[in-house]
Amino acid sequence: MLQLTNVSAQYKTLTGTVKAVERVDFTVEKNEIFGIAGESGCGKSTLLKVMYDLISYPLEISEGSVQIQTKDKHGSTVTLPNGKIHESWWKVISYVPQGAMHVMNPVIRIRNQFFDAISKYHDKTDKKALEQEIIRYLKELELPPEVLKAYPHQLSGGMRQRVLIALATFLNPEIVLADEPTTALDVVVQRGILTMLSRVQKKMKNSMVIVSHDMGVHYQITNRLGIMYAGQMIEIGPTEQIFNNPKHPYTKMLINALPRVGDNSQKEGIPGTPPSLRNPPAGCRFAARCPLAEERCRTHEPVPVSVGQRHVASCHLL
Numbered sequence: 001m002l003q004l005t006n007v008s009a010q011y012k013t014l015t016g017t018v019k020a021v022e023r024v025d026f027t028v029e030k031n032e033i034f035g036i037a038g039e040s041g042c043g044k045s046t047l048l049k050v051m052y053d054l055i056s057y058p059l060e061i062s063e064g065s066v067q068i069q070t071k072d073k074h075g076s077t078v079t080l081p082n083g084k085i086h087e088s089w090w091k092v093i094s095y096v097p098q099g100a101m102h103v104m105n106p107v108i109r110i111r112n113q114f115f116d117a118i119s120k121y122h123d124k125t126d127k128k129a130l131e132q133e134i135i136r137y138l139k140e141l142e143l144p145p146e147v148l149k150a151y152p153h154q155l156s157g158g159m160r161q162r163v164l165i166a167l168a169t170f171l172n173p174e175i176v177l178a179d180e181p182t183t184a185l186d187v188v189v190q191r192g193i194l195t196m197l198s199r200v201q202k203k204m205k206n207s208m209v210i211v212s213h214d215m216g217v218h219y220q221i222t223n224r225l226g227i228m229y230a231g232q233m234i235e236i237g238p239t240e241q242i243f244n245n246p247k248h249p250y251t252k253m254l255i256n257a258l259p260r261v262g263d264n265s266q267k268e269g270i271p272g273t274p275p276s277l278r279n280p281p282a283g284c285r286f287a288a289r290c291p292l293a294e295e296r297c298r299t300h301e302p303v304p305v306s307v308g309q310r311h312v313a314s315c316h317l318l
C-alpha cells in the first residue's frame, strides 16, 4: 500500500520555483490499477517521481509525506517513508519511465541491462541460472528470449516498452509505476502493452499506478482514477464513476471531449490554457476556464468533498 499525505513538490530553479505538485492526498491500495490523468504539464510525471522517491535537484518535496507499507524478511509490517523508499527499488517498488529508448543504455545488450538492474537484489550468484529465470519470465510475458541478445535500438518501440515492463516486474514488486507506457506507439501495439500490464497485475495481484494523458488508456485498464489539474488532484474515484458520472467541471469537459461510437457531433477541446505553476492563481485553478465559475471560485480554494462511494472532487459548486 502506498500512501501520499498532503504532498507538495517543487522545482527550485534559478529563475523561480515551479510548484508542480500541491497538497496531494490519496492511497493506492493493494491489487488495483490506479490511473493519473490530466493535460500535459499538470504534474503527473513529477507526482510519479515523488512516489518513486526519485528526488534530486532541482526537485524537492516541500511538505507532506509518501509512505509504503510492506513486510520485512521476517514477515513483520514495516513502513518505508520518502527518503528511504529508494533503498527498496525493484524489490518493493519499480518504475517504468517515459520513453523506453532514452532510459535504456544504447550500448549495452538487454541481457546485461537485466543483470545490472536486478542481480544485486537476487539470491542467485550463478548468472546462468539467473538468465534461465529471466528467459522463463520473458516467455511467460510472450517475449522471445532472443531479445536478451539485442541492443535497444534493434528492437521496435513496442518491444522495448515490453522489455522495460518485464524488467520492472521481474522481481515481483508490490508497486509498479508506469509513466505514459503507451505514448508514441500505434493503437495495435498500445493495446498489446495494456493487455500485458493488465495480465501482469492480475497475476501478481500487486498495485500499479499508470500515468497517461490518454483517457482511453484509463478507461481500458484502470480501476480507480485521479484527475490532475495544474498540480492538484481535483477528482478521484472509481474509473467507471469518473466516466459515467464525472463531478468536477474539468473532468466533465475531459469526458465530453472523448469520441463515442455512433456520435458524429463535432468534439471541442477545452478552451484556454492551464495557469503557470510558477505563480498559480488564488482560488480554484480551473476558474479562468470554467464556464460555471462564480466569484468565490476566484478567491477561495475549494476543498475535496465526498460525491459518492470512494469518490471525491474539489469544486465549490458540489
Ligand SMILES: Nc1ncnc2c1ncn2[C@@H]1O[C@H](COP(=O)(O)OP(=O)(O)OP(=O)(O)O)[C@@H](O)[C@H]1O
Binding pocket: 011, 013, 018, 020, 038, 039, 040, 041, 042, 043, 044, 045, 046, 047, 058, 213, 277
Ligand atoms: N526539471 C525541471 N525543472 C523545472 N521545471 C520542471 C522540471 N520538470 C518539469 N518541470 C515543470 O513542472 C511542471 C509539471 O511537469 P510534469 O512533467 O510533471 O507534468 P506532466 O503532467 O507529466 O506533463 P507531460 O505529460 O508533458 O510530461 C511543468 O510546469 C513543467 O514545466
